[in-house]
Amino acid sequence: MNPPSEDNSPRKTLPKRDIWLLPLLSVLTLVSLLLLCEATASHYFVSHEVDNCQYDDGTGGYRFRANCKGRVKTSEGPWVETQYNECGYRTKESCKSRPKDTVRIAVIGSSVADGFLVDYDHTFAQRAVTELRNRCKRPVELQNLSRLQCSMVCMFRRTDEALALKPDVLIVAMTPYDIEVTTDDEVKDRHEQITVKTKSAETKQNHILIRRVNMMLKNSRTAVAAEHYMLQDPSTYLRLFMLYGDKADFLREPLSSAWERRLQNADILLGEMAEKARAANVPMVLIEMPDEPQTSTLFLKTPLPNVNATLLNSRLHQIATQHGIQYIDSLPAFRQSPGANKLFYIVDGHLNGEGHAFVSRPLVDYLTSGPKPLITGCATASSHNHPEGL
């Protein structure tokens, strides 16, 4: 490792050609090493995040083809087999017939609620079903109507379809991202039967150079691998996330005007959804599924000033209560987890199978032993083991 000593010679200047040759060699070395890293990372960080069952029907979000089977994989996780029933829901049970004495739950949400990139048995939905069957000793099924990139308006538009299934409970599973991406125009046009082109991240970029660089980085497996390891530490992750302006403002006290407006939109949409549910005599439950920044905040050794992980949750709780919606806060359960980096696909941002377990536990507890149990006659949490992984 000690540097060799060729240059102990009395030579004082470099030959002219070395002035450009040495930097060129350095650049070539870097490029070669990057290519080598890219080749290695491409081998270990394979990604296939487009489910061949998904398609855009123009009503918001990607829906899934009926009776279709697919495969997806995030670079940070295993291959996952997906399977959709005759209604295109990620549910093994049929959506058509509801067997007698079966408790039916309908879930509306986006990709996180769908269990995107997570094995079916490890999704919060299936974990909850398994635990409910154990506790209640009767058949339970969950029709998961969630779609990829489904904003709050998309969820709103799915309410009728969900209620048509005649569920015993309607669950709306929401993430901060779902609230963030819902625009004022969408909310205004929520009753219109217009065709919505589902936005992809690339369409937001106008500048061609930035877009190209962005695409290169997005497609680079080395960048993914680097981010994956670099962001393992919650404080590093959060420090970088907080550099986002508006995107990160839902964690900052007081809430920004943009987020206040988004919460007003949530208020409108949840209010109308609650009215529909009430008319159908179906209890409606809102559960906030924490995202990675919120969870990282719980694991900071030194709290950041004016950063509050529960800010959004308490506001959603208020909105839900106003509209008679029952609210489940799953964030406290995440405090008992081994760390934010264990519960999410760090670069991708979706909850992983272990993370889903921390959503299903408060959900099942609330449904069976909450203040007003929605599913009665079940054993309480203390008399049963928690789902696998907890």
Place this chain on the structure above:
Amino acid sequence: MPIASFSFLGFALLVVVIYNCFKGVAWRRSVLFAANIVFLLTYSLNLKTFVPLLSFIICGYVAIRIMQRPHRREIFITVVVLTVLAFIWLKKYTFLPHASFLPFAYLTLGLSFVFFRVMHLIIDSHQGGINDEVGFVSYLNYTLNFTTLVSGPIQSYPDFIGQHLPLVRPELTIINIGNGLERVIVGFFKVNVIALILSIIQNHAIIALSPEQPLLTRSVTGAIIAATYPVYLYYNFSGYTDIVIGIASFMRITLPENFNRPFSTDNFLEFWNHWHITLSGWLKKYVYNPTLLSLMRRFPSQKAELSIGVFAFFLTFFLIGIWHGRTSEFLFYGLLLGAGVSINKIYQVKLAKALGRKRYKLLSQSFWYECVCKGLNFTFFAFYLLWFWSTWHEIGRMRSLLGGSALWITWLMIFIASALFLTLWGILRSNILRVHFRGDCVITSRYFRTVWDTGLVFILVGVMELLNTPAPDIVYKAF
């Protein structure tokens, strides 16, 4: 401010730029002085914590000025004894009563290295080796030089002043800059990648060591624990030295080398000529030589030569040992060092006598003998370092976890593996150095080195950014 950090690098490069802005002697003196103060303040903003260290330095300056004037020998001896006692007291050696220590927390950063510099100035001033008046700011710059304060290397005052304040400075060429940059890169890589990985490996092995492990696995675990530390220490300390030598070179100051491939040596005495060279050199000049000379004057018999030589070695190495720390572990470490060097010296002399110089030389050059000696040298180093990095309690615990048989297998493994590896590495290295292209050695050519150093930077940045584990601090910072 950790030395092997980007913040230190940024600070040092800023100082270098300002230092090189103007040619004047006063400018250089002032910039270095300001940089040293700022560097110290990065460790504490509470001025009270600096009082003991600064008092020691100021008393040292007074002592040097006294030594530069006509004085009696008794005064010199008193000054030396008082300086040693002040150092021992400030370092809180455990054999002193606890109640005698200062009742507040204070900074002892680099105190040992400051002590060596002050002692060197006192002794050399007394002996007439430093004729020019030592200016106060220059003295402070010498003792508190931010590039050498934390862990050396120990540079002599004339050497430092000759490079720091000459009227005409050597040119800072692109080759000097390239070489300096290379030292910094290599140093960062050693501390933040190799030393970090080795410390992780050792920590994992310490956690994994258990009596439930099968005998062979347990022995391997024990061997990893004992053998990784010497290598870790080498990369940690030599990496630090590379960084400061590189940075000082940008200021046109050539700091002395502290390491010269120590594991390639094949005996204890030679090893210490290649390991922490400036410390060995200091002790040789101020302890070994005076002791040897005074004893030889007192006992001029030829028969006593070996005993005197061995005693002087023992004393020198014992002092090296106890200098490292304040506890009984370091006392024992010093005894092991002293015993090791004494046995090595006696063995060399007796064997040379028994075989004759020619046959002894032939034996020393034989492949297998060299191989065994390298293995023994490394194994003994790894053995006595146990008292350097762990406590009696930890050593006892590891010993009981290993058990009798595994303990022997562990050391046998270290000996065989180190003997083979170090010998093969030596052969490989000499063969690589033989590869030439158009008369130049390929591996030492600037083209190869550019590629190599770029690779190191790439890996360094990757590891520092991705591993999320800070590299352990410089071990010798504690001394």
